[in-house]
Amino acid sequence: MASAVTQKSFPAAPARGDGRGRVLATAFLEAERQPALGESRDRALELVARGAPPHDVAEMVEVDVGLTIAVVREAGAIETSSRIRSVADAVERLGFGALESVIREANSYDIMDLADGYALSPDRFRLHSVRVQRAADSIADLIGTDDRDELAAAAILHDIGRPVLARLHPGYAERFDRRAATPDERIAAERRELGIDHALVGGVLARRWGLHARIAETIERHHSAGAEGPAAVLRAADMVAAYSEDCPMSFEALVEAGSSCGLDKPGVRRVLYEVPNGNGAKRRNGGPCPLSNRELDVLRRLAEGKVYKQIARELELSASTVRSHLHNVYGKLGALDRAQAVLIATDRGWI
Secondary structure, eight states, rough: OOOOOOOOOOOOOOGGGGTTHHHHHHHHHHHHTTTEEHHHHHHHHHHHHHOHHHHHHHHHHHHHHHHHHHHHHHHHHSSSSOOBBBBBHHHHHHHHHHHHHHHSSSOEEESOOTTTOOOOHHHHHHHHHHHHHHEEEEHHHHHHHOOHHHHHHHHHTTTTTHHHHHHHHHHHHHHHOOOSSSSHHHHHHHHHSSSSHHHHHHHHHHHTBBBBBHHHHHHTTTOOOOOOOOHHHHHHHHHHHHHTTTOOOOHHHHHHHHHHHTTHHHHHHHHHHHHHHTTSSOOOOOSOOOOOHHHHHHHHHHHTTTTTHHHHHHTTTTHHHHHHHHHHHHHTTOOOOHHHHHHHHHHTEEE
């Protein structure tokens, strides 16, 4: 395919003696101040306020670039011997008190208004990242990839180096617009014209924020043709998202990228269909199930549409004992009623 990228010269970055370190630090701040969508921030605060399980809060945080950055950076600043492995890990490290403060103070924007002062459009940036995350999770589900929480964190942050380059190089946003060329063409042009690419910058930021080395490596390698493991999944997901955004992607390239991570041609076809429709991958497991075996027995029968008396008879319990078990289930899951309890447990693969 002929490249849609045209040649353009960019001004060289200032030499170290001309304040290069100061310019680079300012550019890093561009990534760190990425705003959250106001709606995402408000919903996350609602979950915290009602004491929802940490993994539920993490799932809301990790579908928003700005919230994810704010939370992982704050958690990464905590003195500990281990690095952050997922957004859920960051949420649990902070605790609800600190988490609420971080979310409330995060920069935000209104989806109906233009967010001025940013090198890249925050909402286009968010939407692309969410599409890539959704595609990556769908691919991981089809090929049976482990560590999907790590992959989700890498996916939502995979392009975080782009705001840095956009701040360093005026005209970057227009020159490397996603719809102007394929991901491979754009990354090659960045390396050729800027001497660096956004994937490498993203890996630097991930380490700077305290994320685990595997997440940083997935981010920095996701544009490599020889990528393996999670980086190969992320590369294929980025191409699927590019296709859905009307980039000039060929099916041959999509199939090749899928093959490199173990996804066959029917699998590529399925992901291409599911991602724009918001379907596909199951929710990732929310950690160890908090329910006892008896509570699960009761909830499974409730999911089958059985009433208390039927459940009590099958389990040789009294109806009041069944009610007590379900009351405990609602409390442990943060559910308001039986329907919500069934949905939560089913969504997490517990029943």
